[in-house]
Amino acid sequence: xxxxxxxxxxxxxxxxxxxxxxxxxxxxxxxxxxxxxxxxxxxxxxxxxxxxxxxxxxxxxxxxxxxxxxxxxxxxxxxxxxxxxxxxxxxxxxxxxxxxxxxxxxxxxxxxxxxxxxxxxxxxxxxxxxxxxxxxxxxxxxxxxxxxxxxxxxxxxxxxxxxxxxxxxxxxxxxxxxxxxxxxxxxxxxxxxxxxxxxxxxxxxxxxxxxxxxxxxxxxxxxxxxxxxxxxxxxxxxxxxxxxxxxxxxxxxxxxxxxxxxxxxxxxxxxxxxxxxxxxxxxxxxxxxxxxxxxxxxxxxxxxxxxxxxxxxxxxxxxxxxxxxxxxxxxxxxxxxxxxxxxxxxxxxxxxxxxxxxxxxxxxxxxxxxxxx
Numbered sequence: 001x002x003x004x005x006x007x008x009x010x011x012x013x014x015x016x017x018x019x020x021x022x023x024x025x026x027x028x029x030x031x032x033x034x035x036x037x038x039x040x041x042x043x044x045x046x047x048x049x050x051x052x053x054x055x056x057x058x059x060x061x062x063x064x065x066x067x068x069x070x071x072x073x074x075x076x077x078x079x080x081x082x083x084x085x086x087x088x089x090x091x092x093x094x095x096x097x098x099x100x101x102x103x104x105x106x107x108x109x110x111x112x113x114x115x116x117x118x119x120x121x122x123x124x125x126x127x128x129x130x131x132x133x134x135x136x137x138x139x140x141x142x143x144x145x146x147x148x149x150x151x152x153x154x155x156x157x158x159x160x161x162x163x164x165x166x167x168x169x170x171x172x173x174x175x176x177x178x179x180x181x182x183x184x185x186x187x188x189x190x191x192x193x194x195x196x197x198x199x200x201x202x203x204x205x206x207x208x209x210x211x212x213x214x215x216x217x218x219x220x221x222x223x224x225x226x227x228x229x230x231x232x233x234x235x236x237x238x239x240x241x242x243x244x245x246x247x248x249x250x251x252x253x254x255x256x257x258x259x260x261x262x263x264x265x266x267x268x269x270x271x272x273x274x275x276x277x278x279x280x281x282x283x284x285x286x287x288x289x290x291x292x293x294x295x296x297x298x299x300x301x302x303x304x305x306x307x308x309x310x311x312x313x314x315x316x317x318x319x320x321x322x323x324x325x326x327x328x329x330x331x332x333x334x335x336x337x338x339x340x341x342x343x344x345x346x347x348x349x350x351x352x353x354x355x356x357x358x359x360x361x362x363x364x365x366x367x368x369x370x371x372x373x
Contacts, residue, residue, distance in 0.1 A: 215268060
């Protein structure tokens with residue numbers, strides 16, 4: 001099926017040229033319908049308790065399939081920040097050891113690590129190299145005290161796509177862990193965690209996964225799971241939560257040891273449908289489509305003389321193109337008035353299409369910018 005055929009799943013296309021998926025994505029019909037069916041069942045007194053556990057495990061399996069993991073390596077989390085805080089507090093990082101970040105990271109992948117300074121951990125924020133953390137920049141700062149390198153798979157502002165396999169090789173050779181914020185790539189950039197090599201990867205549903213806000217998933221490499229303890233203690237973290245009064249604190253041996261006791265169940269049903277949609281379409285089809293739209297956008301911006309922050313090489317970008325016009329606030333307002341939805345970030349326009357966007361929508365954005373000159 002041609003990707004444009006999926007536009008019927010997204011009623012937002014009737015009113016907007018929506019190019020803002022790096023912020024919050026509109027929900028597909030099937031996601032909303034499934035969530036509404038669950039909420040209606042709850043409204044009528046049917047809590048769907050019998051269906052919830054198998055739905056949870058099906059969703060876990062779909063998430064694992066999307067990134068090439070095993071289901072037992074997947075835990076559900078409320079947000080990317082939740083997963084990154086868990087990583088920061090569960091990994092064995094001692095006083096005097098070092099965490100390395102680059103200066104293009106979204107705060108969600110900075111503050112959990114800065115919080116470790118109170119324990120005597122050094123956090124080094126290094127200048128980006130072309131929009132993100134390159135292997136060359138990392139190699140220049142790695143040393144024997146480095147315990148964690150935290151990086152976004154795609155940077156939220158520049159759109160720089162990290163070379164995860166190269167970063168992982170450097171980290172592991174130095175005895176360091178690679179922790180990845182995957183929220184700007186998972187769902188639209190092909191990923192095999194075995195080949196890419198992260199020790200921990202976290203994402204959330206609200207952006208490229210086309211899923212509800214408030215639910216995402218955490219991947220922990222299976223060899224690492226039992227070395228890590230949950231940030232908080234939950235009754236569902238243990239192997240035998242019942243009988244309730246026995247208090248057997250024996251942690252699960254899989255990633256479910258990290259899950260909260262009362263998850264976002266309606267969000268889980270929505271995430272399940274979103275993952276089904278992405279796997280139906282195929283990330284291997286979505287990714288080149290986004291790069292092609294990006295090529296068209298970059299060519300148009302060049303023709304208008306607009307400055308571009310995003311790397312030009314297809315291997316170093318994904319779904320985000322960020323640019324700075326002569327009048328960014330004015331152009332942002334003009335785009336909004338023309339029903340073209342983008343983000344205003346750090347003095348730049350950030351443009352982020354998805355699988356259902358078409359070349360004509362890129363042209364519509366360019367025409368608005370051209371008309372403002």
